[in-house]
Amino acid sequence: MTRDEIFEFFRRLAEDDPAPQTELEYGNCYQLLVAVTLSAQATDVGVNKATAKLFACVKTPQDMLDLGEEGLREHIKTIGLFNSKAKNVMEMARLLVERFGGEVPSTREELVTLPGVGRKTANVVLNCWFGQETFAVDTHIFRVGNRTGLARGKTPDQVEAKLEKRVPAPFRLHAHHWLILHGRYVCKARTPECWRCKLADLCRYKPKTAAPRTAAAKVPVP
Missing domain, CATH: 1.10.1670.10 (Helix-hairpin-Helix base-excision DNA repair enzymes (C-terminal))
Known part of the structure; x- marks a missing residue:
């Protein structure tokens, strides 16, 4: 283009x-970080269903530690890879408490040191919570x-x-x-x-997909 x-x-x-806003549901920066971490290879809808009750009782990293890994697994067992994600989220909570005073860091360099947090997850948090152009x-x-x-x-x-x-x-x-x-x-x-698509005339994709035929259009005219 x-x-x-x-x-x-x-x-x-x-x-x-x-x-526009992310379709993940959260109440604070820590909950956003957890939700994005859980969303890897999962849908936002599925994550939101799992975190609705979780976020009612977990609002800080210390809350997560108090809940414990077994309790977390029970909340997120409907999400793919929930066992490994539970381990990462618990270790993340521990590091946030020990290294960052329970606060989510505001730099990519610090965020990616947390378990389960890659560049993509860090960029989402930086954009959605800290207003950075990522x-x-x-x-x-x-x-x-x-x-x-x-x-x-x-x-x-x-x-x-x-x-x-x-x-x-x-x-x-x-x-x-x-x-x-x-x-x-x-x-x-x-x-x-x-x-x-309102962008079709700008898009380089070819061939463009035609509209599906309606049921009425498929019925032969007598």
Whole structure:
């Protein structure tokens, strides 16, 4: 995409949804960090169902330590990889209490030292809570970046680097939310819904997916 096309790409997304938010539910920064950690290879809907009761009693790292690993596992047993995630979340809570005074650090360098926290998770927390202009490249953003021609790369890190260079200043704070939501609901993995995409004329994906035939259209006219 050209620079002008990229600007128009995000202008349309912003016009549709001026202030997009993550679909994960949380009440504070620590709960956000836990939710994002649990969301790896899981849906936001599934994580929200599991954390609804968990976050009613766990609001701080110390609360998590008081709950204990067995109690945590009971809350998140419906989430994939819950055993390993429970171990990471408990160790994360311990380190947050011992090294950071129970507070979630505000730098990527510190965040990625926590168990279960990679660059993507750190970027989500930095963006959603601390208001930093980061690009958390998940499977949706990776797909949309490559498919549309916005930011092509063979790895998430390459796509992130392209976005860092190419996303215009007015749109940088919300860019990763727009791309995630667009990938989740319109530019889907198996069948992108090009027929209802407001970005189709800017997108490099070919061939565009046609609208599905309606049931009425399939019935032969007598």
